[in-house]
Amino acid sequence: MIGTIKINWKNCFGIKQLEHEFKFENSKPIHLLYAPNGSMKTSFAKTMKFLSGQSKEKPCDKLRPHEESKFEVFVDTNVISKDSIFVVNGDDDIDSSASFVNFLASSELKSKYDEIYKKLTKEKDALMTKLKSASVSSNCEKEIVEAFSSSNDTTIFNILEGLCDKVKLGLPLYEFKYNDVFDTNGAVKNFLDANKDNLKEYIANYEKLLSKSSLYRSTDGFSFGTYQASQLLKNVSDGNFFGVKHKMVLQNNVEITSHEQLNQIMVEEQEKVLNDAKLKKTFDKITKAIDKNTELRFFKAVIESHPEWIVDILDYDEFKKKVWLGYLAKEDIKPLFDSYIQVYNDNKKELLAVLEQAGQQQEKWKSIINLYKDRFHVPFKVSISNQKDIILKQEAAKLQFSYVEEGKEPIVSSQKELETILSRGERRAFVILQFLFEMESRKISPNDTIVVMDDIADSFDYQNKYAIVEYIKDLAVRGNNKFYILIMTHNYDFYRTIASRLSSSLSKLWMVERKSDGNISVEQGQYKGDxxxxxxxxxxxxxxxxxxxxxxxxxxxxxxxxxxxxxxxxxxxxxxxxxxxxxxxxxxxxxxxxxxxxxxxxxxxxxxxxxxxxxxxxxxxxxxxxxxxxxxxxxxxxxxxxxxxxxxxxxxxxxxxxxxxxxxxxxxxxxxxxxxxxxxxxxxxxxxxxxxxxxxxxxxxxxxxxxxxxxxxxxxxxxxxxxxxxxxxxxxx
Structure with missing residues (x-):
C-alpha cells in the first residue's frame, strides 16, 4: 500500500520548481489535477516517463541546459522504482509487448517456455555474435529474418532450423562488409535495377568467356566456376591426392599432376576471362555509373575486387541468402550453428507443446477485447491473430482490425490504413486499447503501480470519454489495490466529470498554476459542482x-x-x-x-x-x-x-x-x-x-x-x- 508520493523537482523541462506531496488516505487512490495548457502537464508527464524508463530523454531546462536539474520522487520514504510508474498520454503509442506475454499464458506455461527460450537465446546469441564479427552487419538477426522470411509469422528460430540441410552442403563464402552491398538505404538495389542492361551484358560476356575456358565451364545447366575450382584446390592442398600419383584431365586433355599446377591454371584462366577487352569495357560502364553516387563507393570496391561476383549480385535477393549461407557454413561459425540446432531439436517437442497449450488459454485477452468492444464506441472491431507468436517472439500482438459500417460486410484493415480515415478521437482509442492490456497485466503483477494520466480523454466524444472515466473507476475500485492514479487534464469539463463520477475514489482535487516567478503552485481544487x-x-x-x-x-x-x-x-x-x-x-x-x-x-x-x-x-x-x-x-x-x-x-x-x-x-x-x-x-x-x-x-x-x-x-x-x-x-x- 502506498501512503504518499512526494515530488521535489527543479528545472525539469518547463517546470522551474515543483514541490508537492500526494497523500492517499481511506482507500481513495486518485488525485485529480486541473492544469491549464502551458502550465506543467507535458513537462510533468515527460519527467515521469523518464523515471519509468518509457523515455530516455533526461529532464533538464532546454533553454538553460547548464542549470542543475532535480527530479526526486519518493514513495513513502523510498526512492521510486521505474517499474512502479506508468505514464499514459492519448497521443503516444504504448509498448504493450511485455504485458501481452504476462497474461497470455499461465505462470506454469510461461515458466516452462522461459526455460526453453533462455537456452535457445543463449545459443542463438553466441551464433549472432560470431556472425556479426564476420559479416560486420549492423543487425545480423534482423538481416537474416528479412533475407529468409516467407511470412509475417517467421522467426529467427524457425529460419535457422530451415537452413540446417543447406548449411551441411558446404557453400561459397563471400567475404565483405555485409552492408557495403546490402545497405540499409537501398542505394545498391536501386543501382542494380537502374543498370540492368549493362549488368546483363557483362554477365552474357562473362558466361561466353567461361564456356571457352579450359578450366571454367558453364554448359547444359551445370557450372564450374571460381568457387568450385577454389574448393577443389582446397581439397587437394594436403598433397595426398597428387602424392599417390592421381592426376586430373581437363576437357582439352591437359593433364594436371600437382597442386601448384592446378593453382597456376586457375590464375591464368581467371585473368584470361577478366582481362578480356570486351568484358572490361562493359565493366568500365558499370563503374562509371557507380561513380555518380557517392553512397556506392564501398559497393564499387567490392566488385572491383571480385568482378566475377556480379553474376550472383544481380539476383540481389538470392545473393543475400547465399552470403548468409556462406557465413553459416564457415569453418569457425558452423560449430556454433550446429550447437544451436542441437539445442533446438532437443527442446522442440516440449516447446511446441507449451505453445499449443498457451493457444488454448485465451480467456484473459478475449475478456479485454470484449471490455474494449462493449465500452468504447469506435467504427472497428479488434481481434488478436497471433497469440502463440506473441509468446514466441516476445513482441507486441498483431491486432487485426475490421472496419464496420452498418449494413455492410466488415473490411479487414491494418491499423495504419484505418488511421487515415478515423478521427483523432477514434485514433486515440487505439492507445486506450494498449492501455487496457498494460493495466490488466499489472493487476497480476506483485508490485503497486503509480499511473500518470496526461489528458487521456482529450478529443474523445462523450461516449468514449465516459467509458474511460468508468475504466478509471474500475482501476480504483477493482484494481486489487495496486493502482495509485494521478489524473492531469486541461479540459475543465473532463475535470468536473471525473470529480463528480469518481468522488468516492478521490483523495483530493487540485488546480495547478504557474506563478509569476515560473514556479509551479498546486492549490486546493475548486468548483467541481454548480x-x-x-x-x-x-x-x-x-x-x-x-x-x-x-x-x-x-x-x-x-x-x-x-x-x-x-x-x-x-x-x-x-x-x-x-x-x-x-x-x-x-x-x-x-x-x-x-x-x-x-x-x-x-x-x-x-x-x-x-x-x-x-x-x-x-x-x-x-x-x-x-x-x-x-x-x-x-x-x-x-x-x-x-x-x-x-x-x-x-x-x-x-x-x-x-x-x-x-x-x-x-x-x-x-x-x-x-x-x-x-x-x-x-x-x-x-x-x-x-x-x-x-x-x-x-x-x-x-x-x-x-x-x-x-x-x-x-x-x-x-x-x-x-x-x-x-x-x-x-x-x-
Whole structure:
C-alpha cells in the first residue's frame, strides 16, 4: 500500500520548481489535477516517463541546459522504482509487448517456455555474435529474418532450423562488409535495377568467356566456376591426392599432376576471362555509373575486387541468402550453428507443446477485447491473430482490425490504413486499447503501480470519454489495490466529470498554476459542482463574491425574462459604462439578486455605497494582494469587470474629444467592441491602442459569454489580469 508520493523537482523541462506531496488516505487512490495548457502537464508527464524508463530523454531546462536539474520522487520514504510508474498520454503509442506475454499464458506455461527460450537465446546469441564479427552487419538477426522470411509469422528460430540441410552442403563464402552491398538505404538495389542492361551484358560476356575456358565451364545447366575450382584446390592442398600419383584431365586433355599446377591454371584462366577487352569495357560502364553516387563507393570496391561476383549480385535477393549461407557454413561459425540446432531439436517437442497449450488459454485477452468492444464506441472491431507468436517472439500482438459500417460486410484493415480515415478521437482509442492490456497485466503483477494520466480523454466524444472515466473507476475500485492514479487534464469539463463520477475514489482535487516567478503552485481544487449555487450563493458578504454574482444573475435574467427586462438592463449598467452606471446603488443590486438565490437568500446588508465604487475599490484590493490566490474565480471576475469599466470610460472620453456625437455611442450588443472600432477610426495613432486591444482580447468571455462555462477564467493567469488592470488604471485622455 502506498501512503504518499512526494515530488521535489527543479528545472525539469518547463517546470522551474515543483514541490508537492500526494497523500492517499481511506482507500481513495486518485488525485485529480486541473492544469491549464502551458502550465506543467507535458513537462510533468515527460519527467515521469523518464523515471519509468518509457523515455530516455533526461529532464533538464532546454533553454538553460547548464542549470542543475532535480527530479526526486519518493514513495513513502523510498526512492521510486521505474517499474512502479506508468505514464499514459492519448497521443503516444504504448509498448504493450511485455504485458501481452504476462497474461497470455499461465505462470506454469510461461515458466516452462522461459526455460526453453533462455537456452535457445543463449545459443542463438553466441551464433549472432560470431556472425556479426564476420559479416560486420549492423543487425545480423534482423538481416537474416528479412533475407529468409516467407511470412509475417517467421522467426529467427524457425529460419535457422530451415537452413540446417543447406548449411551441411558446404557453400561459397563471400567475404565483405555485409552492408557495403546490402545497405540499409537501398542505394545498391536501386543501382542494380537502374543498370540492368549493362549488368546483363557483362554477365552474357562473362558466361561466353567461361564456356571457352579450359578450366571454367558453364554448359547444359551445370557450372564450374571460381568457387568450385577454389574448393577443389582446397581439397587437394594436403598433397595426398597428387602424392599417390592421381592426376586430373581437363576437357582439352591437359593433364594436371600437382597442386601448384592446378593453382597456376586457375590464375591464368581467371585473368584470361577478366582481362578480356570486351568484358572490361562493359565493366568500365558499370563503374562509371557507380561513380555518380557517392553512397556506392564501398559497393564499387567490392566488385572491383571480385568482378566475377556480379553474376550472383544481380539476383540481389538470392545473393543475400547465399552470403548468409556462406557465413553459416564457415569453418569457425558452423560449430556454433550446429550447437544451436542441437539445442533446438532437443527442446522442440516440449516447446511446441507449451505453445499449443498457451493457444488454448485465451480467456484473459478475449475478456479485454470484449471490455474494449462493449465500452468504447469506435467504427472497428479488434481481434488478436497471433497469440502463440506473441509468446514466441516476445513482441507486441498483431491486432487485426475490421472496419464496420452498418449494413455492410466488415473490411479487414491494418491499423495504419484505418488511421487515415478515423478521427483523432477514434485514433486515440487505439492507445486506450494498449492501455487496457498494460493495466490488466499489472493487476497480476506483485508490485503497486503509480499511473500518470496526461489528458487521456482529450478529443474523445462523450461516449468514449465516459467509458474511460468508468475504466478509471474500475482501476480504483477493482484494481486489487495496486493502482495509485494521478489524473492531469486541461479540459475543465473532463475535470468536473471525473470529480463528480469518481468522488468516492478521490483523495483530493487540485488546480495547478504557474506563478509569476515560473514556479509551479498546486492549490486546493475548486468548483467541481454548480459554482453559482455552491461557491457564490450564501457567501455574498464577501465583496468579491457579491460582484462576481452580477454576470451570473444577469445571464439568468436574460434566459428567463429577456434582454429588455429592467433588472437585466440595470445589471448591464454595472458591467458597462452607461448613463446610470455611477448612480446604481448596492441596495438595488441586492434586491435583484434576492429572487435568484434558490431560496438560500442574500446575507449581504446594504452599506449605502454606490455599486461602481464597490467594484473599483475591490478590484484595487485584489490587484495589490502580495500573494494572490491563483485559482479563485472571484479575483479574476472582479478584475475583469473593473478593467472593462475603466477601458470604456477611456474610450468614451477619447471618442467624444474628437467631436463624435454622444448619442451615437448608445449601442446594443457588444458595446466595448463597437466603441473600440469607432476609437480606431477616430484615434488611429493613440498611444494606448495596444492596451485597448488587450482588453478586447482578454475580458469579453470572462464577463459575459461564459458566465456558466467559465473555463477561460480558470485558465487566465491572475498576474496577466493584474498587469492589465494597472495599465488601464493609468489610462488618461
Amino acid at each position: 459554482v453559482f449555487a455552491n461557491a457564490f450563493v450564501g457567501k455574498d458578504k464577501d465583496d468579491k463574491i457579491f460582484i462576481s454574482m452580477i454576470p451570473y444573475v444577469r445571464n439568468l435574467i436574460e434566459y428567463s425574462n429577456g434582454e429588455n427586462d429592467d433588472k437585466y438592463l440595470l445589471l448591464t449598467s454595472c458591467l458597462h459604462q452607461k448613463n446610470d452606471t455611477l448612480s446604481i446603488t448596492e441596495s438595488q443590486v441586492i434586491d435583484i439578486m434576492k429572487s435568484f438565490t434558490r431560496g438560500k437568500g442574500m446575507k449581504r446588508t446594504d452599506s449605502g455605497k454606490k455599486m461602481y465604487d464597490i467594484i473599483m475599490d475591490t478590484a484595487e484590493s485584489v490587484a495589490n494582494e502580495p500573494n494572490p490566490n491563483l485559482v479563485l474565480l472571484q479575483n479574476k471576475i472582479v478584475l475583469s469587470i473593473a478593467i472593462r469599466l475603466m477601458a470604456e470610460k477611456y474610450l468614451k472620453e477619447k471618442i467624444l474629444a474628437t467631436g463624435f456625437p454622444e448619442k451615437d455611442l448608445e449601442v446594443k450588443g457588444t458595446q466595448t467592441g463597437q466603441w473600440t472600432e469607432i476609437y480606431k477610426k477616430k484615434c488611429p495613432n493613440d498611444s494606448n491602442r495596444t492596451i485597448i486591444e488587450r482588453v478586447n482580447m482578454m475580458t469579453p468571455e470572462l464577463i459575459h459569454l461564459n458566465s456558466f462555462m467559465y473555463e477561460p477564467l480558470i485558465d487566465m493567469s491572475i498576474y496577466h489580469l493584474t498587469k492589465l488592470y494597472k495599465d488601464c488604471k493609468n489610462l488618461s485622455v
